[in-house]
Amino acid sequence: MVSPNLEGLEPILAALSTMQANVERSQKSQAHEYLEKFQKSPEAWTKTHSLLSSPDAITEAKLFAATTLKGKITYDLDQLPRESLPSLRDSILALLKSYREGPRPIRTQLCVCLAHLAIQLLEWKDVLGHVGSTLGSGAGDCILEFLKILPEEVTEGRKISLSEEELTARTKELMEDNAPQVLGLLNQYANSSSAAAVNPRLFECISSWLREIPAADVVNSSLFDAIINAISNDASFDAAVDCMCTILRDTREVDEYMEVIQIIYPRILSLRPRIAESAGFGDLDTYKGITRIFAEAGEAWVVMIARLPAEFRGLVESVLECCARDQDRDAIALTFLFWYEMKQIVTLDKYKQARIEYADIFGKLVDVMIKHLEYPTPDSADETDLFDGDREQEEKFREFRHQMGDVLKDCCDVITVTECLGKAFNRIQRWVSTYGSQATSTSVPHWQELEAPLFSMRAMGGMVSPEESVVLRQVIPLIVQIPDHEKLRFQAIMALGRYTDWTAQHPEFLQPQLQFVIAGFSHSSKEVVRAAALAFKFFGTDCRKLLEGSVTELHSFYESVLDSLSPDSQEEITEGVACIISAQALDKVQNVFKMYCDPVIKRMMSCANQAKTAQDDGPRLAVAGYIQLLTVFVQNIQPYAAPQEDNPAVRYCQEILPVLSAIAENFTSSTPILERVCRCWRYMVLSYRTAILPLLPTLAQQLASGFENSRQGCFLWATDSVLREFAIGAEYVDPSTSQAIYNFFEQQAFAFLRIMNDLPAEDLPDVIEDFFRLLIDALIYYHQQLLLRPVCQHILSAAVSALTLQQEAPLLAALHFLRDLLSYGTEHPNSSNFDRQDSGQTPRYSPQLQQAVKQMVASQGEPLVQRIMTGMMFSFPRDCIQDASGVLLSLFEILPLQSGVWVKETIGMLPAGSIRAGETDRLMNAVGMKVDAGDLRRVRVLLQDFTTSYRRRNVAPRDGLGRLEATRFRFNG
Numbered sequence: 020m021v022s023p024n025l026e027g028l029e030p031i032l033a034a035l036s037t038m039q040a041n042v043e044r045s046q047k048s049q050a051h052e053y054l055e056k057f058q059k060s061p062e063a064w065t066k067t068h069s070l071l072s073s074p075d076a077i078t079e080a081k082l083f084a085a086t087t088l089k090g091k092i093t094y095d096l097d098q099l100p101r102e103s104l105p106s107l108r109d110s111i112l113a114l115l116k117s118y119r120e121g122p123r124p125i126r127t128q129l130c131v132c133l134a135h136l137a138i139q140l141l142e143w144k145d146v147l148g149h150v151g152s153t154l155g156s157g158a159g160d161c162i163l164e165f166l167k168i169l170p171e172e173v174t175e176g177r178k179i180s181l182s183e184e185e186l187t188a189r190t191k192e193l194m195e196d197n198a199p200q201v202l203g204l205l206n207q208y209a210n211s212s213s214a215a216a217v218n219p220r221l222f223e224c225i226s227s228w229l230r231e232i233p234a235a236d237v238v239n240s241s242l243f244d245a246i247i248n249a250i251s252n253d254a255s256f257d258a259a260v261d262c263m264c265t266i267l268r269d270t271r272e273v274d275e276y277m278e279v280i281q282i283i284y285p286r287i288l289s290l291r292p293r294i295a296e297s298a299g300f301g302d303l304d305t306y307k308g309i310t311r312i313f314a315e316a317g318e319a320w321v322v323m324i325a326r327l328p329a330e331f332r333g334l335v336e337s338v339l340e341c342c343a344r345d346q347d348r349d350a351i352a353l354t355f356l357f358w359y360e361m362k363q364i365v366t367l368d369k370y371k372q373a374r375i376e377y378a379d380i381f382g383k384l385v386d387v388m389i390k391h392l393e394y395p396t397p398d399s400a401d402e403t404d405l406f407d408g409d410r411e412q413e414e415k416f417r418e419f420r421h422q423m424g425d426v427l428k429d430c431c432d433v434i435t436v437t438e439c440l441g442k443a444f445n446r447i448q449r450w451v452s453t454y455g456s457q458a459t460s461t462s463v464p465h466w467q468e469l470e471a472p473l474f475s476m477r478a479m480g481g482m483v484s485p486e487e488s489v490v491l492r493q494v495i496p497l498i499v500q501i502p503d504h505e506k507l508r509f510q511a512i513m514a515l516g517r518y519t520d521w522t523a524q525h526p527e528f529l530q531p532q533l534q535f536v537i538a539g540f541s542h543s544s545k546e547v548v549r550a551a552a553l554a555f556k557f558f559g560t561d562c563r564k565l566l567e568g569s570v571t572e573l574h575s576f577y578e579s580v581l582d583s584l585s586p587d588s589q590e591e592i593t594e595g596v597a598c599i600i601s602a603q604a605l606d607k608v609q610n611v612f613k614m615y616c617d618p619v620i621k622r623m624m625s626c627a628n629q630a631k632t633a634q635d636d637g638p639r640l641a642v643a644g645y646i647q648l649l650t651v652f653v654q655n656i657q658p659y660a661a662p663q664e665d666n667p668a669v670r671y672c673q674e675i676l677p678v679l680s681a682i683a684e685n686f687t688s689s690t691p692i693l694e695r696v697c698r699c700w701r702y703m704v705l706s707y708r709t710a711i712l713p714l715l716p717t718l719a720q721q722l723a724s725g726f727e728n729s730r731q732g733c734f735l736w737a738t739d740s741v742l743r744e745f746a747i748g749a750e751y752v753d754p755s756t757s758q759a760i761y762n763f764f765e766q767q768a769f770a771f772l773r774i775m776n777d778l779p780a781e782d783l784p785d786v787i788e789d790f791f792r793l794l795i796d797a798l799i800y801y802h803q804q805l806l807l808r809p810v811c812q813h814i815l816s817a818a819v820s821a822l823t824l825q826q827e828a829p830l831l832a833a834l835h836f837l838r839d840l841l842s843y844g845t846e847h848p849n850s851s852n853f854d855r856q857d858s859g860q861t862p863r864y865s866p867q868l869q870q871a872v873k874q875m876v877a878s879q880g881e882p883l884v885q886r887i888m889t890g891m892m893f894s895f896p897r898d899c900i901q902d903a904s905g906v907l908l909s910l911f912e913i914l915p916l917q918s919g920v921w922v923k924e925t926i927g928m929l930p931a932g933s934i935r936a937g938e939t940d941r942l943m944n945a946v947g948m949k950v951d952a953g954d955l956r957r958v959r960v961l962l963q964d965f966t967t968s969y970r971r972r973n974v975a976p977r978d979g980l981g982r983l984e985a986t987r988f989r990f991n992g
Contacts, residue, residue: 096139141189159218160220163221198232209241256304263315266283270319298345306344307350310354313354345391358426382434385475420474424474444472469507481517491518496528498515512551529565540580593651597651609671672707679696704737715745747761803865834903841909891903891962
């Protein structure tokens with residue numbers, strides 16, 4: 020039987036019970052829908068109060084009621100008469116008083132309710148005094164929580180339906196005018212008792228009010244002593260650390276806060292003994308908190324650290340100690356930003372002296388980082404599981420290694436790369452002299468101590484100049500002789516791959532390294548083989564000139580290992596040999612290209628024959644993989660030939676084009692194959708540019724027929740490269756060729772429009788994205804033709820239809836196209852460089868094109884405005900909103916008065932009750948004033964604020980949009 024206190028609340032309680040029960044999904048959906056409607060209904064005002072006031076309601080129901088009340092005050096305050104708001108305030112204060120001892124989640128929500136009401140109830144002047152007197156002296160935590168929440172909610176004031184002017188004035192009243200009073204209250208509370216002085220709520224409140232109260236005022240008050248003392252109290256430690264870090268961040272302007280820093284600095288240094296203390300006791304939370312304070316201080320005062328190195332050396336040493344004692348690597352990441360900021364400033368010529376004085380600290384930092392790079396030593400003899408089965412910890416360690424590698428790069432900038440490499444080399448030498456003689460094929464003692472400096476050398480590789488002549492000459496001969504341990508071999512090969520640029524300048528070191536890497540392809544470990552393929556790519560890329568004479572021998576090697584590699588490794592080794600081929604003399608390129616690629620094509624055709632009858636996708640994916648290898652060859656073999664000279668690479672592409680065409684025609688339903696074929700064709704155009712002209716008729720025909728038959732967007736993607744390369748005005752392209760390319764583009768556009776007529780937009784997201792990205796380039800290079808052609812009207816209609824999608828990528832493509840299209844209706848159109856008389860001019864304004872765009876907007880502006888505003892209010896992803904409002908701005912620039920009419924009509928079609936009384940009139944009056952004043956950018960802001968507010972009040976996305984439902988795209992061309 021339901022308690023009398025809960026009469027009328029049974030449906031709400033039942034729905035909440037259903038949400039928490041183990042019932043069918045459909046029942047939970049019905050309960051969720053009911054509760055969602057209840058939250059927006061006017062009756063929620065009274066029923067939430069009833070639930071919160073009832074002694075018989077369960078805690079979960081009361082929390083739901085408090086959360087609902089918060090939403091009502093934020094979004095639905097207009098549902099109440101203005102004169103009833105003081106009564107609402109008093110009832111919330113009464114509820115808060117009854118919950119002042121908890122439960123805390125409910126108390127927090129009620130504090131947020133009161134804060135939101137305080138922001139909106141402009142006639143409520145004495146907010147803090149009223150709240151304090153009502154709650155009473157015994158409600159310390161409750162008052163502190165309200166004081167903490169108020170600045171946070173004022174800062175997030177854009178949720179509130181106040182004008183900018185009202186919000187600014189209210190912020191001043193609640194924050195700036197109250198700051199001295201709050202500081203006095205907090206001081207008074209902190210001194211009231213020993214328990215109050217370590218209350219975590221106090222420090223949370225101070226942190227919140229530091230948005231308004233200057234850090235200097237806090238530091239010069241007794242509150243600062245309380246913060247320092249609270250860092251030694253377990254209960255208040257976390258809150259006190261947060262508060263201290265907030266103060267430190269506020270002192271970044273070191274010239275302004277010099278006196279404050281002089282007070283804070285010695286108090287922070289007094290915490291240094293706690294580094295060793297917490298590390299010794301294994302108190303991780305305390306260790307991380309202390310590390311955070313030192314790191315934040317270093318980041319905030321980095322300029323002062325560089326100016327006064329002697330005075331602030333203690334702070335830098337403290338951060339270094341935090342790094343050195345962090346055996347579990349749980350706190351060290353907190354210091355990485357400091358070391359980066361430190362590097363950035365001490366490497367300036369202005370602070371050369373600081374760089375010299377801190378050099379020893381950065382030298383020690385290198386040693387610390389290399390030591391932390393070591394893998395753990397397992398408790399058992401099983402070295403295959405170094406983390407005792409903790410995969411999360413293993414992944415965290417791998418990630419940290421690369422972050423620590425970045426710190427090593429910072430050290431290279433400060434104390435020179437030669438010194439940092441020397442430290443790694445010394446560790447390698449030390450291991451060789453200590454344990455080298457004990458290493459066998461099955462056992463490598465203390466391998467972690469060798470692997471870590473190898474990793475550090477790999478991390479620092481990008482910092483080394485090809486002219487380095489001290490360390491690498493000694494260390495590379497050592498690396499190619501390291502023992503055959505999986506992790507050592509992996510790291511050694513990866514390290515060698517980072518120094519190929521140096522090797523290209525020192526050819527006497529090439530062959531031992533290359534043989535070491537090639538031997539890695541025969542290793543039993545897949546990780547080592549993967550490393551070998553990656554390193555070979557770098558050797559081929561950087562040492563191509565040195566290896567051009569070995570192209571025949573490398574072909575035998577390539578053929579012997581290709582089929583045993585993973586797809587990624589196949590691509591990497593292919594890129595390596597392709598770069599070596601590109602170094603051949605021009606008369607040899609075609610034959611060598613053919614020597615490498617013909618076997619790949621043979622493999623591809625064999626898999627294609629199997630794929631025709633195969634039941635699984637394996638053979639088809641293999642075909643796609645081999646096509647990808649051909650693409651890698653095309654991307655990297657780019658011999659230079661004069662404009663009128665026959666390009667040998669193009670001659671070979673002419674041989675393989677029919678083969679790729681046949682593959683595309685026979686696998687029209689295989690997306691992976693078609694995407695790889697189109698990618699290969701696209702790179703033929705990008706790599707050989709206008710030299711591809713002999714292949715162009717066949718290529719265009721294949722792209723057109725392929726798109727028509729497969730309806731795959733990849734053909735449009737490939738078309739885009741042709742469109743850009745052979746645009747009007749491009750070098751070495753005659754006008755007739757450019758016109759033929761435009762006709763080809765228009766053929767693709769008509770094919771797309773027919774496809775979009777046959778299928779709804781939601782079935783074509785990828786094709787829509789590719790089409791509108793193609794159109795963006797078409798507008799840049801062919802706007803003179805496109806905008807004056809009838810097809811442009813149909814394309815605009817298709818763009819409006821595409822705005823019904825909810826996926827971000829196609830929406831952004833359509834919105835970007837619309838913004839570019841509409842720009843030609845203004846006096847500042849987008850355009851390509853080919854349309855400029857010289858590089859200093861802006862794109863030319865064309866009255867003819869402007870009129871054409873205006874006519875299109877006049878005929879299709881109304882549905883376009885409906886779709887844009889509906890998307891902004893209901894369905895567009897967050898990252899689309901700026902571009903959507905940009906489309907509205909362009910519409911107002913083209914037809915300001917008519918666009919205002921369309922906006923008003925769209926708002927009038929919204930569901931009844933979803934718009935506040937008088938809201939439409941206020942918006943349209945404001946829009947009209949800005950239009951009359953010519954301040955169209957302000958119109959954009961008004962519309963964006965309106966749609967954002969509407970979306971917040973009416974949970975998006977939701978169905979049942981009534982007359983704003985979209986219509987299907989139709990095309991009869």
